[in-house]
Amino acid sequence: MDKKYMCGGFGCRFSKHSVGKSYQQLNDYDYLADIPGNNDTTDIVEVQFKNTRKGYYHNENKLQLVKGDIVAVEASPGHDIGTVTMTGKLALLQLKKANLRAMDEVRHIYRLARPVDMEKYEEAKAKEHDTMIKSRQIAKNLGLEMKIGDVEYQGDGNKAIFYYIADGRVDFRQLIKVLAEEFRVRIEMKQIGARQEAGRIGGFGPCGRELCCATWIKSFVSVSTAAARFQDLSLNPQKLAGQCAKLKCCMNYETDQYIEAGRQLPSRELSLHTADGEYFFFKADILSGMVTYSTDKRIAANLTTITAARAKDIIAMNRRGEEPETLEEGGRKMPDRPIDLAAQDDLNRFDKTKKKKKKKKANPKGYDKRAYDKADETDTHNTEPRNSEPRNGEPRNSEEKNAELRNNERRNSEPRNGEPRNGEGRNAPNKGQSNNSSAPEGRAHAERASEPNRQKNRNEGKNNHRHHDGNSHAEQRMQQES
Numbered sequence: 001m002d003k004k005y006m007c008g009g010f011g012c013r014f015s016k017h018s019v020g021k022s023y024q025q026l027n028d029y030d031y032l033a034d035i036p037g038n039n040d041t042t043d044i045v046e047v048q049f050k051n052t053r054k055g056y057y058h059n060e061n062k063l064q065l066v067k068g069d070i071v072a073v074e075a076s077p078g079h080d081i082g083t084v085t086m087t088g089k090l091a092l093l094q095l096k097k098a099n100l101r102a103m104d105e106v107r108h109i110y111r112l113a114r115p116v117d118m119e120k121y122e123e124a125k126a127k128e129h130d131t132m133i134k135s136r137q138i139a140k141n142l143g144l145e146m147k148i149g150d151v152e153y154q155g156d157g158n159k160a161i162f163y164y165i166a167d168g169r170v171d172f173r174q175l176i177k178v179l180a181e182e183f184r185v186r187i188e189m190k191q192i193g194a195r196q197e198a199g200r201i202g203g204f205g206p207c208g209r210e211l212c213c214a215t216w217i218k219s220f221v222s223v224s225t226a227a228a229r230f231q232d233l234s235l236n237p238q239k240l241a242g243q244c245a246k247l248k249c250c251m252n253y254e255t256d257q258y259i260e261a262g263r264q265l266p267s268r269e270l271s272l273h274t275a276d277g278e279y280f281f282f283k284a285d286i287l288s289g290m291v292t293y294s295t296d297k298r299i300a301a302n303l304t305t306i307t308a309a310r311a312k313d314i315i316a317m318n319r320r321g322e323e324p325e326t327l328e329e330g331g332r333k334m335p336d337r338p339i340d341l342a343a344q345d346d347l348n349r350f351d352k353t354k355k356k357k358k359k360k361k362a363n364p365k366g367y368d369k370r371a372y373d374k375a376d377e378t379d380t381h382n383t384e385p386r387n388s389e390p391r392n393g394e395p396r397n398s399e400e401k402n403a404e405l406r407n408n409e410r411r412n413s414e415p416r417n418g419e420p421r422n423g424e425g426r427n428a429p430n431k432g433q434s435n436n437s438s439a440p441e442g443r444a445h446a447e448r449a450s451e452p453n454r455q456k457n458r459n460e461g462k463n464n465h466r467h468h469d470g471n472s473h474a475e476q477r478m479q480q481e482s
Contacts, residue, residue: 025202025214026052028094030067030086038088039065045109046091047073047082050152051200054218055082056095057109065109072117072155074107077186081113081121081155097219117155124153131183135162138178146170149197159186165197195220198244205242205250212249223247227255230262232286261286266311273318275325279304293327304328 026048032038043059057073059065069084086094100106113121132151139146146166153160160183164170176187192200199213213220228235228251242248265284272279272293279293282300291311295302304327314324 025199026054026085026216026218028086028090028216030088030090032088032090033067035088041089042092044087044091044095044106045071045084046086046094047071047109048085049080049082051150052196052214052218053152054085056091056098056100056106058106059087059109061109061111063109063112070113070118072110072113074110075154075156075159078154078156078158079110079117081117099219120157121155124155124157128153131160134182135179138182139172139175142175142178144170144172144175146172149192150200153185157185159188161188161190163190163192163197163200165192165194193220194244194246195249198242203243205248207250211243213244217249220249221252223249223251227251230255230258232284258286261289264289265291265308266315270315272311272314272327273323274314274327275323276327279327284308 028046043062045057045059045065046054047057048054055073063071065071065084065087067084067086071082071084072079073082074080095106128151131153132148135148135151139148145168146164148162148164150163151160152163162179164172172189176189179187195213198211199217202214203211205211223246225235225240225247227247228240231251231254233240233251240247240251265286266281268281268284271281277295279295280297282292282294282303284291289308290305291308292303292305293311294300294304306327306329310327310329314327317324
């Protein structure tokens with residue numbers, strides 16, 4: 001056998017005879033293996049086969065067997081190949097725990113495995129997976145409500161064990177005939193439960209360790225919800241169920257301790273009477289021995305936690321007709337004032353406050369608002385619009401200035417209230433009328449002088465988009481007259 005998984009030698013705390021393969025399921029620690037004369041106490045040897053199947057055999061040939069040896073054992077028919085897991089007195093104790101009916105059921109060990117035996121064993125193990133897949137398809141074709149979970153060949157390849165799971169009883173007589181014709185071996189059907197299947201597959205539980213059913217549990221005990229009630233566990237199926245969809249086996253581990261500790265607590269049906277009022281049972285911490293009472297039967301009101309001994313003393317006082325002042329021993333204690341962490345420092349001390357900056361109006365360079373307002377108040381005689389003044393210190397375009405001047409002159413030249421006006425402006429006096437207003441020649445001369453100007457203004461109004469030089473309209477008119 002390959003003994004690289006064995007522990008022993010310098011620096012190891014355990015004997016190499018007591019520790020076997022680390023990858024094997026249901027691994028046991030034989031702490032009596034290195035004691036002299038341990039194997040002479042009995043000839044019973046524990047042998048493990050594939051996954052979690054174990055058997056017990058007589059070592060009638062007095063072979064010097066240690067844990068981890070591969071042996072050929074008696075089977076029906078032929079022989080099987082297994083690994084020794086325990087010898088001596090502990091193997092005898094495990095045999096009694098297995099509840100075998102009689103010692104006659106214990107078979108014999110033939111010999112240590114030979115190379116020929118190991119070759120047949122490897123050939124048989126290589127066919128297990130394919131056999132399981134084909135057998136599942138055959139059971140499906142026959143319409144059987146069962147699931148074949150695993151197949152195990154005997155060491156000599158003459159027999160195959162089919163492990164299946166079913167909710168009810170299954171008539172697999174036809175299935176056995178078909179399987180025997182297909183694989184040419186002796187067929188044995190073995191029904192297992194959900195716990196055994198989880199143990200054969202293996203895995204990890206919510207505690208982070210390997211499943212108990214795959215490491216050390218051999219016989220499974222029924223688990224009921226009473227174990228959860230004794231431990232005050234929440235009756236939530238999702239939390240109480242394991243990978244096998246059954247109640248976890250570990251719920252039975254501490255049930256006895258909880259039952260024993262629960263006997264030290266007062267009855268939950270009894271209420272406590274004090275000078276303050278009546279108190280009802282609310283909850284209990286079984287392992288610490290603390291009981292919590294409430295002044296209301298239905299809700300948590302004025303909860304008070306006392307020891308189990310104090311609760312029993314109050315119950316004894318109530319039976320004598322006495323009532324203590326308070327539930328607490330030694331009078332009511334003032335509760336310590338809780339520390340208000342929010343009152344110590346401001347919660348906003350880590351926040352960066354952004355100060356709002358006043359928005360300043362963007363003033364142009366060289367702009368004085370007070371001087372501008374003063375000039376606006378005093379310049380009442382200016383008839384031109386405000387937009388004719390320079391903006392932001394920039395001179396206005398000469399084309400815009402000329403267009404505004406032409407519009408002003410056009411308005412001044414038009415007659416108002418039926419009276420003709422000259423082209424020099426609204427407030428300008430009429431030269432011809434001031435010199436000789438009654439002479440018809442003066443009026444005719446003024447009309448002839450203003451007619452070219454009006455015609456010119458109309459023509460220039462049509463060409464507003466043309467470019468002109470910087471001269472004013474008055475200068476252009478003087479040049480034309482000259």
